[in-house]
Amino acid sequence: MPSLLDWRRRWHLRHAPPGPLRDYLEQPFAHPRTDYRHQEYLAIDLETTGLDSRRDLILSVGYVIVRGISIDLSTACHRVVRIDRSIPEASAVIHQITDDQSAQGGELIDVLTELLPVLAGRVMIAHHASIEQGFLSHACKRLWGRELFTPRVIDTQVLAHRTFERRQIPFKASDLRLHSLGSRYNLPRYGAHNALSDALAAAELFLAQAAYRDNGKGLRLGDFLC
Amino acid sequence: MDIELIEIQEFLASRPPFDQLPEETLARLPKHLSVRYFRRGTVFPPEDADQSYLYILRRGAVELRDPQGELVSKLAEGDLYDMQCGDAPQDASYRGMTAEDTLVYILPCADLSILRAEHAAFAEHFEQSVSNRLRKALDVMVDTPNAGTGLMTVRVRDMVNRAPITATPETSIREAAKIMSAHHVSSLMLMEGEHLAGMITDRDLRNRCVAVGLSIERPVREIMTEKLVTVDLETLGFQALIAMTRLNVHHLPVLDGKRVAGLISSTDLTRYQSANAIYLVGDIHRTNSIETLIQISAKITELQVHLIASGATANSVGQAISAITDAITLRLIEMAEADLGSPPVPYAWMAGGSQARREQSSHSDQDNALLIADHAQPEDDAYFAALAKFVNDGLAACGFIYCPGEVMASNPKWRQPLRIWHKYFANWIVKPEPMALMLSSVFFDLRAVHDPENLFEELQERILERSRTNRIFIAYMTANALKTRPPLGFFRNIVLIHGGDHDQTFDIKHRGLVPIIDLARIYALSAGIPETNTIERLQVAAERGVLSREGSANLIDAIEFIGTLRMRHQARQLRNGRGADNFLSPEDLSPLERGHLKEAFLLINTMQESLGQRHQAGRFA
Numbered sequence: 001m002p003s004l005l006d007w008r009r010r011w012h013l014r015h016a017p018p019g020p021l022r023d024y025l026e027q028p029f030a031h032p033r034t035d036y037r038h039q040e041y042l043a044i045d046l047e048t049t050g051l052d053s054r055r056d057l058i059l060s061v062g063y064v065i066v067r068g069i070s071i072d073l074s075t076a077c078h079r080v081v082r083i084d085r086s087i088p089e090a091s092a093v094i095h096q097i098t099d100d101q102s103a104q105g106g107e108l109i110d111v112l113t114e115l116l117p118v119l120a121g122r123v124m125i126a127h128h129a130s131i132e133q134g135f136l137s138h139a140c141k142r143l144w145g146r147e148l149f150t151p152r153v154i155d156t157q158v159l160a161h162r163t164f165e166r167r168q169i170p171f172k173a174s175d176l177r178l179h180s181l182g183s184r185y186n187l188p189r190y191g192a193h194n195a196l197s198d199a200l201a202a203a204e205l206f207l208a209q210a211a212y213r214d215n216g217k218g219l220r221l222g223d224f225l226c
Numbered sequence: 227m228d229i230e231l232i233e234i235q236e237f238l239a240s241r242p243p244f245d246q247l248p249e250e251t252l253a254r255l256p257k258h259l260s261v262r263y264f265r266r267g268t269v270f271p272p273e274d275a276d277q278s279y280l281y282i283l284r285r286g287a288v289e290l291r292d293p294q295g296e297l298v299s300k301l302a303e304g305d306l307y308d309m310q311c312g313d314a315p316q317d318a319s320y321r322g323m324t325a326e327d328t329l330v331y332i333l334p335c336a337d338l339s340i341l342r343a344e345h346a347a348f349a350e351h352f353e354q355s356v357s358n359r360l361r362k363a364l365d366v367m368v369d370t371p372n373a374g375t376g377l378m379t380v381r382v383r384d385m386v387n388r389a390p391i392t393a394t395p396e397t398s399i400r401e402a403a404k405i406m407s408a409h410h411v412s413s414l415m416l417m418e419g420e421h422l423a424g425m426i427t428d429r430d431l432r433n434r435c436v437a438v439g440l441s442i443e444r445p446v447r448e449i450m451t452e453k454l455v456t457v458d459l460e461t462l463g464f465q466a467l468i469a470m471t472r473l474n475v476h477h478l479p480v481l482d483g484k485r486v487a488g489l490i491s492s493t494d495l496t497r498y499q500s501a502n503a504i505y506l507v508g509d510i511h512r513t514n515s516i517e518t519l520i521q522i523s524a525k526i527t528e529l530q531v532h533l534i535a536s537g538a539t540a541n542s543v544g545q546a547i548s549a550i551t552d553a554i555t556l557r558l559i560e561m562a563e564a565d566l567g568s569p570p571v572p573y574a575w576m577a578g579g580s581q582a583r584r585e586q587s588s589h590s591d592q593d594n595a596l597l598i599a600d601h602a603q604p605e606d607d608a609y610f611a612a613l614a615k616f617v618n619d620g621l622a623a624c625g626f627i628y629c630p631g632e633v634m635a636s637n638p639k640w641r642q643p644l645r646i647w648h649k650y651f652a653n654w655i656v657k658p659e660p661m662a663l664m665l666s667s668v669f670f671d672l673r674a675v676h677d678p679e680n681l682f683e684e685l686q687e688r689i690l691e692r693s694r695t696n697r698i699f700i701a702y703m704t705a706n707a708l709k710t711r712p713p714l715g716f717f718r719n720i721v722l723i724h725g726g727d728h729d730q731t732f733d734i735k736h737r738g739l740v741p742i743i744d745l746a747r748i749y750a751l752s753a754g755i756p757e758t759n760t761i762e763r764l765q766v767a768a769e770r771g772v773l774s775r776e777g778s779a780n781l782i783d784a785i786e787f788i789g790t791l792r793m794r795h796q797a798r799q800l801r802n803g804r805g806a807d808n809f810l811s812p813e814d815l816s817p818l819e820r821g822h823l824k825e826a827f828l829l830i831n832t833m834q835e836s837l838g839q840r841h842q843a844g845r846f847a
Binding site: 037200211 | 234262268274284285326331
């Protein structure tokens with residue numbers, strides 16, 4: 001029996017213009033009862049000029065596919081996006097993308113056209129995923145007139161938050177940052193701060209969080225979804 | 227091409243064997259990897275893998291155990307687990323488990339095969355056994371001398387260049403002397419068919435014939451030296467030099483298998499400039515003043531730095547320095563006797579510890595004792611007390627500091643007749659109390675430096691007879707030796723020294739060399755082996771079958787590798803005008819050296835385990 005989610009996907013599909021967005025919606029979304037070890041994921045991170053998805057712009061995109069419990073580095077991808085305004089200094093300090101580098105980057109439409117087929121059918125993994133969801137969605141709306149429908153998302157920050165609450169561990173906001181969580185799980189610390197290394201760090205964090213939850217009795221994708 | 231897996235590339239680039247790959251291959255390599263994560267306590271390698279992989283530890287630690295549950299290997303950050311990619315079927319009996327939360331990069335064995343096929347230097351790493359890797363590391367270390375040729379690298383083969391001059395032992399002394407004159411040689415080898423029966427030198431003609439009025443018509447057999455120390459064609463020039471220095475002779479017969487290949491003289495050796503050890507010894511023999519001895523011994527430090535720079539291994543340096551200490555000791559004894567007159571009864575001057583093992587580094591402590599003939603009278607002790615004081619003070623003035631444990635001949639306790647020494651050892655062996663164990667590294671490594679009447683031989687025979695037959699003693703010694711374990715996990719910073727002057731270092735002598743020295747001593751004592759030098763002990767132990775050939779060769783490589791690292795560390799400090807110590811920082815080592823050092827530590831650990839089991843050391847731990 002088709003699920004409510006699948007009905008909604010097909011509704012979006014009918015309204016999507018032909019092109020990347022429509023192709024993306026052709027793929028069914030993952031089922032929450034799937035064994036998480038047999039699911040594929042796309043860990044993704046964006047660097048942006050700010051935090052407001054309506055006013056700020058995507059500067060770069062990094063992503064890598066996670067197949068079950070293994071990150072496939074051959075799929076690692078990093079793209080810088082050309083933007084039509086100068087990069088605010090405040091954000092340049094963080095992501096270190098300069099105007100010159102941005103000028104060498106690809107057009108947003110090309111970057112998203114490349115990304116969407118990779119995301120299709122996979123579960124998105126991101127740390128503080130609302131940023132990625134918001135920016136991608138808004139970009140799609142500007143490019144193709146429709147928002148991006150991303151109902152299957154694992155937010156590693158939300159998972160960490162749940163863990164702290166469940167175990168009644170006192171924590172500060174800074175404890176929920178990607179790198180602080182990484183060191184809790186003995187993950188490598190990547191010096192460079194770019195979209196791909198953060199996407200990779202989020203993917204590794206997900207593997208660690210999954211390993212800590214997995215007691216060998218089997219876990220379902222639904223146990224991780226937002 | 228993306229820049230971003232650069233951090234993974236850099237991680238690999240700094241580790242052997244990936245450091246052997248060209249830049250462009252390294253840049254592509256991360257794209258062939260996958261990443262996996264295992265909680266602490268997970269079975270390793272994972273049972274759910276879809277194919278065979280090479281595992282590269284990025285974070286965490288893995289312990290591998292044999293079927294008995296003994297730790298055989300511990301993998302840490304940067305280490306590889308390649309058992310699934312071996313040519314031989316993998317040994318499924320080893321069980322691994324992650325000892326920490328662990329993140330690994332995995333490379334399919336098929337990809338590894340391609341890399342191995344395309345990059346020979348990279349492939350080499352996987353083809354060598356642990357012991358081969360260690361041996362090679364040592365070769366690399368000693369084969370890069372600053373001074374191209376020298377006694378460290380030249381072999382006796384290259385210095386023996388003419389057919390040996392020989393005669394039979396039945397030749398008359400006159401005829402022998404004529405042969406020597408005709409060929410302008412100062413020594414003659416005497417052959418019985420293919421067998422080397424003896425040798426005479428100019429000195430023998432003078433001392434044993436002319437001076438005593440022996441008829442020159444007598445056969446030369448009557449004045450020849452029969453017990454000959456020989457070297458073979460592959461002996462390093464340096465080792466020949468050490469042998470001559472030790473024996474105080476100037477000629478050594480050279481054998482090729484059992485056949486005589488020629489003769490090598492000290493003149494042949496001194497043509498090579500790094501022969502300054504023998505110059506130092508020659509100077510010592512000639513001098514009559516303590517001031518000169520002090521000046522000469524001040525050069526020992528310089529000699530150590532020079533020898534290491536010219537590619538000598540730790541054992542060669544130890545041999546050279548110990549030979550010099552012996553010579554200084556002997557000279558001091560001669561000076562004391564010249565001053566005090568002849569000894570009232572025979573005695574032997576014994577050296578203990580590193581001097582006895584011929585493993586000294588510049589200016590070790592002095593450990594020595596006096597063995598006096600049993601018929602000595604109580605009043606004779608005044609003579610020996612004075613002699614001991616003279617020699618101990620002389621050694622101290624030469625920079626061999628007084629032994630902190632007071633193990634010196636000037637201490638009445640260690641200046642005793644043979645029967646008391648017998649009693650001491652009987653006691654130590656029957657009741658190996660902590661005190662005895664503390665002294666064991668001094669007194670169970672014992673050698674006579676000056677012993678004209680061969681008193682020491684009897685003592686040594688009795689010690690070895692007792693130690694060989696007393697299993698409880700051996701078990702005690704073993705338990706004690708196992709208390710010093712190599713710092714297996716030092717890459718993980720858990721056993722580095724924290725705080726103080728030696729922050730973030732480890733003691734390479736105490737944690738690396740002493741365990742091997744202790745092992746070799748136990749093999750020697752349990753099998754009645756008289757050798758004192760650690761490498762010789764290990765060699766003889768293998769010949770007698772108390773230690774496997776493989777185990778012996780590996781331990782010898784390990785002590786040479788660790789010892790040479792230590793000597794280099796000290797040479798570096800001495801060159802910088804600092805005092806030499808044993809505190810090495812892992813950061814002073816290349817990743818490759820760190821890797822080899824860890825393998826050496828693992829090897830020591832394995833050998834300790836097996837010795838512990840054999841001698842049931844657990845009963846006394």
